[in-house]
Amino acid sequence: MHYMTRAGAVRAVDGVTFSVERGQSLGLVGESGCGKSSIAISLLKILPDSARILSGSILLEGVDILPLSEDEMREYRWKRISMVFQAAMNSLDPVYRVGDQIIEALELHVGSAPSEAVERVRELYDLVGLNHSFIPRYPHEYSGGMKQRAIIAMALACEPAIIVADEPTTALDVIVQDRILREMRKVRDALDMSMIYISHDMAVIAEVSDVVGVMYAGRIVEFGETKDVFENPIHPYTRALMSAFPSVTGEKRELATLPGEPPNLLAPPSGCRFHPRCPYATEECRSQPPPTVRRGVHWADCWNPPEDQSP
Amino acid sequence: MAHYLVKRSAQILLTLFVFLSLVFFIVNAQPGDVSSFYALNPDIPPETRERMQDLFGVNDPLWKQYLVHVRNTFTGNFGVSFSHYPRTVADIIRERLPRTLALFLTASVISFYLGFALGKIIAWRRGGWTEYTSTIGGVTLYTVFTPWFGLMMIWLFAFRAGWFPIGKFLDPVLWRDAPTDANAIFNRMILSAIVVSIAVFALFAVTAKRRMAHSRLIRIGGLALSALAVAAAWFATGTGYLAWDILKHMILPVATLTLISFAGTMLLTRNSMLETMREDYVMAARAKGLPEKDVRDRHVARNALLPIVTSFVFSLAFAVDGGVIIEQIFSWPGMGQTLVSAALTEDLPLAVGAFVFVGVFVLIAHLAADILYVYLDPRIRY
Ligand SMILES: Nc1ncnc2c1ncn2[C@@H]1O[C@H](COP(=O)(O)OP(=O)(O)O)[C@@H](O)[C@H]1O
Ligand code: SF4
Ligand SMILES: [Mg+2]
Numbered sequence: 226m227h228y229m230t231r232a233g234a235v236r237a238v239d240g241v242t243f244s245v246e247r248g249q250s251l252g253l254v255g256e257s258g259c260g261k262s263s264i265a266i267s268l269l270k271i272l273p274d275s276a277r278i279l280s281g282s283i284l285l286e287g288v289d290i291l292p293l294s295e296d297e298m299r300e301y302r303w304k305r306i307s308m309v310f311q312a313a314m315n316s317l318d319p320v321y322r323v324g325d326q327i328i329e330a331l332e333l334h335v336g337s338a339p340s341e342a343v344e345r346v347r348e349l350y351d352l353v354g355l356n357h358s359f360i361p362r363y364p365h366e367y368s369g370g371m372k373q374r375a376i377i378a379m380a381l382a383c384e385p386a387i388i389v390a391d392e393p394t395t396a397l398d399v400i401v402q403d404r405i406l407r408e409m410r411k412v413r414d415a416l417d418m419s420m421i422y423i424s425h426d427m428a429v430i431a432e433v434s435d436v437v438g439v440m441y442a443g444r445i446v447e448f449g450e451t452k453d454v455f456e457n458p459i460h461p462y463t464r465a466l467m468s469a470f471p472s473v474t475g476e477k478r479e480l481a482t483l484p485g486e487p488p489n490l491l492a493p494p495s496g497c498r499f500h501p502r503c504p505y506a507t508e509e510c511r512s513q514p515p516p517t518v519r520r521g522v523h524w525a526d527c528w529n530p531p532e533d534q535s536p
Numbered sequence: 537m538a539h540y541l542v543k544r545s546a547q548i549l550l551t552l553f554v555f556l557s558l559v560f561f562i563v564n565a566q567p568g569d570v571s572s573f574y575a576l577n578p579d580i581p582p583e584t585r586e587r588m589q590d591l592f593g594v595n596d597p598l599w600k601q602y603l604v605h606v607r608n609t610f611t612g613n614f615g616v617s618f619s620h621y622p623r624t625v626a627d628i629i630r631e632r633l634p635r636t637l638a639l640f641l642t643a644s645v646i647s648f649y650l651g652f653a654l655g656k657i658i659a660w661r662r663g664g665w666t667e668y669t670s671t672i673g674g675v676t677l678y679t680v681f682t683p684w685f686g687l688m689m690i691w692l693f694a695f696r697a698g699w700f701p702i703g704k705f706l707d708p709v710l711w712r713d714a715p716t717d718a719n720a721i722f723n724r725m726i727l728s729a730i731v732v733s734i735a736v737f738a739l740f741a742v743t744a745k746r747r748m749a750h751s752r753l754i755r756i757g758g759l760a761l762s763a764l765a766v767a768a769a770w771f772a773t774g775t776g777y778l779a780w781d782i783l784k785h786m787i788l789p790v791a792t793l794t795l796i797s798f799a800g801t802m803l804l805t806r807n808s809m810l811e812t813m814r815e816d817y818v819m820a821a822r823a824k825g826l827p828e829k830d831v832r833d834r835h836v837a838r839n840a841l842l843p844i845v846t847s848f849v850f851s852l853a854f855a856v857d858g859g860v861i862i863e864q865i866f867s868w869p870g871m872g873q874t875l876v877s878a879a880l881t882e883d884l885p886l887a888v889g890a891f892v893f894v895g896v897f898v899l900i901a902h903l904a905a906d907i908l909y910v911y912l913d914p915r916i917r918y
């Protein structure tokens with residue numbers, strides 16, 4: 226997926242392939258500007274005018290949604306695939322009651338009668354731990370954490386097969402964040418739906434996902450089961466990310482920050498896109514795209530992977 | 537809500553008070569007094585002039601005159617007009633104000649509706665021919681010299697095409713042996729308009745609340761039906777042709793006022809829409825699978841409306857000027873014309889009265905906007 230800007234095409238998502246099983250939770254992690262949100266909005270095809278999906282396919286329960294018309298696509302949105310937005314704080318329309326905004330989706334997709342819809346909203350509020358008395362209130366009467374819960378309730382409303390959660394807890398303080406993460410996991414297990422969880426925070430990803438894709442400069446550079454990726458990271462970028470954040474499970478590590486910034490996607494670096502920042506970069510990294518190193522389902526694109534340390 | 541209303545009303549009253557004081561002191565800053573008009577008239581002896589000064593109270597201390605002025609204003613006593621002697625100012629205003637309001641409010645409502653609808657469309661479909669024509673056309677009309685444009689309208693549609701009368705409020709020949717006088721007919725017309733508006737407003741509220749299917753059909757049908765019913769009532773009473781005559785005289789000035797003002801709302805709507813379209817809740821609405829039209833009307837336009845309402849009310853105050861010019865050009869005997877002719881004939885009581893009423897009108901519009909705003913934006917705390 227590219228953004229057509231005056232300066233040229235920003236190749237925000239470039240050659241990314243992944244799949245999510247029913248009931249599975251996929252984590253996408255990477256610094257800001259790596260194309261994570263671009264993937265999310267591509268999945269629902271809610272792109273801004275400047276964005277184009279030039280090629281590829283997005284299969285949702287076996288159907289490629291890319292060639293679908295807007296009218297056909299609307300049938301999929303929210304009913305089959307819903308989303309918790311990065312800017313959850315501002316995803317509620319300020320002039321309508323929160324309950325009514327959930328009912329809007331219910332009436333559209335489930336076609337429920339008003340009384341049933343209200344009943345369903347009550348169930349959803351129970352599920353995400355919100356008090357019923359807030360159903361007829363306006364967004365500005367909610368706290369940040371409550372808005373986030375309401376957004377999650379809204380995303381669950383039509384029982385979609387998959388939810389895309391784009392940095393759902395980034396704007397919240399750590400305690401609220403933790404509680405909401407737990408809540409989301411509970412809900413997902415209870416309803417057996419798939420989830421794509423996007424975050425720049427390795428610790429959060431480690432907690433919520435079954436499989437992880439590490440994104441850098443519009444690409445997935447490492448992919449595997451969460452356990453494998455965290456215990457035996459292959460790609461130097463993954464290792465850098467891990468040392469940049471304290472681990473939630475194990476011993477405290479030094480907060481080594483990653484020097485530099487992700488590249489400008491108007492003109493990504495040649496060869497391995499990480500080479501300008503990689504401490505292990507060699508001559509071939511600069512000129513040739515790196516090969517894929519496979520260890521079972523776990524893989525990464527790198528010229529100089531470390532020794533396999535798994536037993 | 538009640539508390540907020542009381543607070544706002546108190547503020548409005550205070551503003552009105554300041555306004556009255558300003559009017560009083562501006563008038564008193566003029567050299568001379570009412571009787572100076574007769575100073576050079578040899579037929580009026582000095583004793584008469586002194587007697588007159590006593591009668592008018594101009595020899596009283598200024599603060600006493602001021603108190604009398606304020607008291608008289610609040611009791612609706614503006615004295616007797618000089619140029620329409622012996623009619624009282626209150627009586628003249630009672631006759632003229634409804635005519636101006638009818639002209640003004642009709643044009644404002646149409647212009648707002650037109651500007652909002654066009655602005656909505658051109659923001660949503662950028663770069664189409666609709667955007668091109670309505671922007672060029674709207675801005676041209678908005679910046680055109682109002683008197684020239686008014687005369688052009690008369691020349692084109694009244695003089696050349698002959699579709700409308702050339703001006704004035706009614707056709708005197710037609711009314712020579714009319715059973716009812718024009719003011720009574722006009723008041724009844726206003727009443728009819730109010731009835732139709734209430735009916736349409738109720739339909740709007742009900743269809744919006746219930747999210748009914750075919751809501752547009754129901755609204756337009758309701759408007760047509762109630763208008764038809766009112767028209768039928770008019771012709772049943774045999775005064776329909778008189779109402780139609782006044783209506784015919786209204787069309788051209790209303791159209792002119794509408795055309796010169798809709799572009800302001802249109803461009804503002806366009807900008808406000810473009811800004812709102814970037815909001816996250818708009819993307820969320822789209823992600824929910826809502827049809828484009830619902831995203832546009834229910835979420836984008838509804839939020840874009842807030843700043844537009846505010847500036848629309850402010851523009852009403854400026855539209856008063858335009859109204860004065862339009863009334864002059866179309867010889868429409870309303871407040872604008874009254875104000876101008878009172879100033880020209882040095883009819884001081886009438887000028888002050890008309891001036892005060894223009895101020896009151898603007899203040900009431902502000903109060904109405906405040907109330908509307910509370911209703912439109914739940915975030916406002918009162
Ligand atoms: N509307 C847009 N127009 C142009 N470029 C954009 C737009 N949105 C995002 N980008 C660019 O696309 C890249 C990926 O952005 P994004 O998907 O938001 O990343 P992430 O969610 O990982 O932070 C960034 O380089 C960003 O500058
Ligand atoms: S390919 Fe080279 S530059 Fe890229 S991550 Fe591996 S070692 Fe670093
Ligand atoms: Mg993002």
